[in-house]
Amino acid sequence: MMPSRRRSLVVSAAAAGLIALAGCAHHPAAPGVPIEERPSPPQPVPDQSTATPPVPPEQSAAADTTSQAPPPHVMTPSAEESMRALVVRDTTVVSAALKRCAGQSMLPEQQTTWDAAMDLLAQARDALARGDLTQARSLARNAKQLVGSLDCP
Numbered sequence: 001m002m003p004s005r006r007r008s009l010v011v012s013a014a015a016a017g018l019i020a021l022a023g024c025a026h027h028p029a030a031p032g033v034p035i036e037e038r039p040s041p042p043q044p045v046p047d048q049s050t051a052t053p054p055v056p057p058e059q060s061a062a063a064d065t066t067s068q069a070p071p072p073h074v075m076t077p078s079a080e081e082s083m084r085a086l087v088v089r090d091t092t093v094v095s096a097a098l099k100r101c102a103g104q105s106m107l108p109e110q111q112t113t114w115d116a117a118m119d120l121l122a123q124a125r126d127a128l129a130r131g132d133l134t135q136a137r138s139l140a141r142n143a144k145q146l147v148g149s150l151d152c153p
Helices: 005-025 058-068 077-101 108-130 133-147
Strands: none
Touching: 077 108, 077 133, 108 133
16 A cells, blocks of 8 residues: 555544544433422513403302303214215124124123223214214214224124
């Protein structure tokens, strides 16, 4: 090898070694105060032009008792029909799966799953009878997911 090339390799190796050593140097822990012991920063003052005046406790309690639930979500007739079809489809699948498993010996986990699916199916049917399609859809979908884990022939 040529001397200049050897010298550049030695210089490169020495530089790499110094960089490696400097990167591995022990850095003492930074002095500081744990976050739990730090003082809280001052809170911004709310803009008085947009702030709502405080309500006396006796008025706020009366307002809470008179508040009503938000109005139910209104669906178009086609959306209702579509949602009802999804509920019927899922409850039919769940009913068929539960009938296949009924009367068979199951492991305790399977029996718990079967019972939970039966309960969800009953709740879905109740919600459907009340006209709460959104709740019925949610319950039917959950029941369908549960029966998917049952292994009954």
